[in-house]
Amino acid sequence: MRIADVAIVGRLRLAPMADVTNAPFRLVARECGSSMTTTEEIDAISLVRGAVRARDIVRHYAGERPLAMQLLGCDADLLCQAAEMVQEAGADIVDLNMGCPMPKITKQGKGAALMRDVPETAQLLRRLRHVVQVPLTVKIRGGWDDEHLNAVEVAKMAEDVGVDAIVVHPRTRSQRFSGRAPWDIIRDVVEAVNVPVTGNGDVTSPAEARAMIEQTGCADVMIGRGAFGRPWVFDEEFECLPAGQQKSRKAAIIERHMALLAEHFEASPRVVLNQTRRHLGWYVENGLPYSNPTRAAIHQAHERGEMLDTFWDWWETLDSGGVDGMAGSASTGV
Ligand SMILES: Cc1cc2nc3c(=O)[nH]c(=O)nc-3n(C[C@H](O)[C@H](O)[C@H](O)COP(=O)(O)O)c2cc1C
Known part of the structure; x- marks a missing residue:
């Protein structure tokens, strides 16, 4: 699989998780077989203001690459400045978080809230597309809630404005992590766009990842909680x-x-x-x-x-x- 000009070798990779997937864990996952890594969300405003924690998230190991750095925010100026900073810091891919469900984040219009106003978010992504020289990706949810399942609409918009790949975690913002992730939404997105789609949600083994790929047609799979205490989950041979x-x-x-x-x-x-x-x-x-x-x-x-x-x-x-x-x-x- 390729994300624009970045080659991604392998079908399993570590999902971004705040306070979990820092550089040491990412490197270990990569060494076990994760095809690339992604930082946890980096609040654009914190990075631009030079907050220690944001700068810490950007610190990485060369061995992790390809490395996506994930930005969180809703202000186009700040996101563009932050995107320049993470590219400078060595990001191979810039990812925009459009899925964080935490109320303290969505109340500010960030994370999953970006899925609510599609035209406004299209403007923001267009601005980002201008400043991001490396591949630009987004990580989305199924939608805001069951009445607003708009992953397909958002994915098409993202493709139209030049986003190079899309990660879909199909639960809605209001579901957060409850219930089973409805994989059929991943399939709907795969069928709607031509850029690579990464599936995510409830995968805890290479066998389940293969099932997700078969059922949805996604290009590869992100594993989050299934990697807690099990970074070897990215090694497809390990169980043998x-x-x-x-x-x-x-x-x-x-x-x-x-x-x-x-x-x-x-x-x-x-x-x-x-x-x-x-x-x-x-x-x-x-x-x-x-x-x-x-x-x-x-x-x-x-x-x-x-x-x-x-x-x-x-x-x-x-x-x-x-x-x-x-x-x-x-x-x-x-
Ligand atoms: C503790 C925790 C922190 C997370 N932080 C992020 C984050 O910073 N950025 C993001 O895009 N998703 C974040 N997520 C969501 C995961 O990337 C993933 O989409 C979700 O856990 C579903 O995948 P899973 O069923 O394999 O765990 C987080 C999830 C957890 C459990």
Whole structure:
């Protein structure tokens, strides 16, 4: 698949997720097989004003590329300035967030609110198209709510103004993350436009991604929550490995992820601590022996070393006591 002149090799990729898909996690996902990466949403106004957090999101590893940087905003001047800044910072693709459902965002006219006034958003995208020299993409939802399912109209508009590819998460803004994602909306968008369409929503394995591609005709698939504690989900061969090999590969990936977190956020120990707690908690897969008390101990720990010791002590116990096969099986997934 190509997004304009950027070649994308592979059919699975990591979805952008605020406070989750920072550079260390993106790099690990990319090394596991994610075909490209996308930053979490970057508020245009924060970036233009030089906010530390926005600048932090833009920091990335060369190994992540192709890398899309996702902008959030509704003011064309600010978005254009921010688009120039992210291109300068190395974005291979600029993506506009048109799907964030959080009320504090949509109240300001950003995120999914951009799907409500299609002519106004067309103007904004035209302005962006003028300043974005790299491919320009959008990530949309099914619509604002069940009475306004306009993903097809918005996708056609985006294609008309020169957007190079579209990601569709077909839930509406009012559904947020509830219920099943209605994949037929992805198919409707695929049938309506000629640019590549990426499907997204409730995919947790390569097999489910293949099903989404078959059912909707989308060019590739974005995986979000299904990658929590499972960056190896992007490796289509992983499930074919023997259980022992899966387990040692997982250990190497987790070790690398933890080391990258410490290195990348070295200047912000609090971020290292919070991110270590969050991701290690996800690496303790439900259903394995002692997973609940282990996760609780990680969440209560105040120091990174204590979190890591707790995790690896637990991990070692999976080697003994006859749980080896369980630890490596696709169904339990640690
Ligand atoms: C914690 C969290 C943060 C998210 N942040 C973003 C974001 O910054 N930008 C965006 O376009 N979508 C964001 N999303 C939406 C995801 O990219 C994705 O569309 C959604 O989770 C559905 O895919 P999934 O079922 O594979 O998780 C976020 C989702 C979650 C769960």
